[in-house]
Amino acid sequence: MPHRAEELAAAGAARTETVGDEAARLRNKPTLTTHDHLERLEELAGVRQAFQRITEGAADAIARGFHEAKQRKRDGDARTLLDITLECVGRLRGGETLKVVEGGLAGGVKVADPSTGAFFKIAEEPGNLYGGSSVMADKAAKHELAMLTHLHEADAARLLTVPLASCVDVTVRDAAGRPERVYRVQGFSRHAVGGDTLRVGSSDGGRTTHVCAELDGVAEELAAGLHLSESCLLPIKKVFTRHEYRRVRGDRDPDGFPRLGPATDALLESVGAGRHAAESSGVCAQVEAEHGVVLDPLRPVHAEHSATVASDAGGVPSRLPFDVELHALPWGEVVLLDTHRLCIPDVTGGVAAAGGQVAVVWAAALRAPPGADGKGSRAAAGDC
Structure with a gap:
């Protein structure tokens, strides 16, 4: 998915319209008649199909390159897995323009294709986020794709930029043609997001939470459409970054x-x-x-942005799960990222949670050793 990594934000650089840009333009296209509305939906469907075709070839190269990189790492290559993956992918057909980028542990290895405006994640988490379970990593990828599909079809979300998404399962075989591994590769449209555009959510696993009163209405509408209650989760270090805008008249x-x-x-x-x-x-x-x-x-009127680190949210409610991100771009576009936790939230059971608190199973709890709580190993429910 378009991610928080600064490699994905070409600030101030001229750029041509990508497939993702075209999809965002069509979603915001005004329609006056039923015919105009249906025509816009048909055009948007065509863009999605084109994006699917774009991502298929690259997904194959990414999966094969990553599989080879893991084998080299097991054979004693001292370089990082990302560096080996970059070399392996670059030698494969369809991988010449791909670039491995860094940006958080969630989602696995991330690859960008500047030539098509696409971004890829392979559902394999090198940071042991899901206890080494590729099944859990695949499930998170499926949830993210399902939510993005829903949001693209929900007309109420048309003024919020939602990345295009595709999912390709690639079977890697050995020299004899026997299947060795199936990798799930997600493709997303890239957007000019970075650490300096994040306004709502957390990009560091909950250590810091960003809040912005100006975007509270967007978060509230999204939460209401998905029937989410407010989140009561505090940052792990109880650190907030409060974003404020001041209108300046020229x-x-x-x-x-x-x-x-x-x-x-x-x-x-x-x-x-x-x-x-x-x-x-x-x-x-x-x-x-x-x-x-x-x-x-x-x-002329413009808005001046300021960010302040504080120990509280300044009265701005947390309407979305902590790691769902809203990015504000300089030209007024709001981009929604990291949507997998929006897909199937679980309400806490047996606990009097404030306001019907929505909680999500934390897959990392699977790493708890058997008997750690005296009752055997179990997964805990919580927002983080």
Whole structure:
């Protein structure tokens, strides 16, 4: 999936439209009639099919390269698994443009393809996050794909950027043609996200939680659509990063507003926002004063962002599971990442959880040694 790694964010660099960009544009495309709406859905379905075709060849190279890298590591290669994977993938057909990137343990090895705007994760977790269980890693991948599919089909989520996704199971065989291993490779559309765009959620396993009042409405709508209650989980180290935005009014800039003809200029004059006036007046100034808004089209407005590390959330509720991320891009786009925990949440049982607290089984609890609690090994329920 597009991830938090800074390698995926080309800040300020010019870029061509990728398949993911096209899908986001179609999801935000306004429709006036039923025909327009159906046409938009057909176009979006075509983009998804195109993305599936794009990811199939790369997924095969990633799985085979990763399988070879693991064998080399077992044979004593001292390099990191990521470095060996990069070398092995690059030598295979379809892997020439692939780049192995770093970015968290969850999801397994991550590979980017700058030539197509695709991002891949292979459901094999080198950090032992799921106790070494490839079955659990595959299950998390399946949940993520299911939730992304649901969100793409939910029209209520169309103004939230949801990555395109595909899933390819690759069977790797030995020289005699016998199957050795099946790898599940996920493909996602890449987006310009990074550590500096995260506004809601945690990118470090719950050590720090990001909160943002400006995005609370987005998180609330998403949680309501999925019937989630508020999360009461605190960061492991009780550290919050609070993001705030301050609206800044610039000076009137007549040259920054397009010249649309005498009729438009006359309309601006009539409402008190004339092109040559030093300040707005009349109806424009009155509405601005009464409602605290900027109505003058000749006055640029921008938002200044600030981030503060604190020991509390500043009154901003945690409406989503702790590691579901919302990223705010400079041009106003909000990207949703790490959705697998949204798919099948489990309500805690036998415990009076505040507000019907939604909890999710923590797969890492499977690592608990037998008898650690005097009752044998079991999995614990909790948000983390």
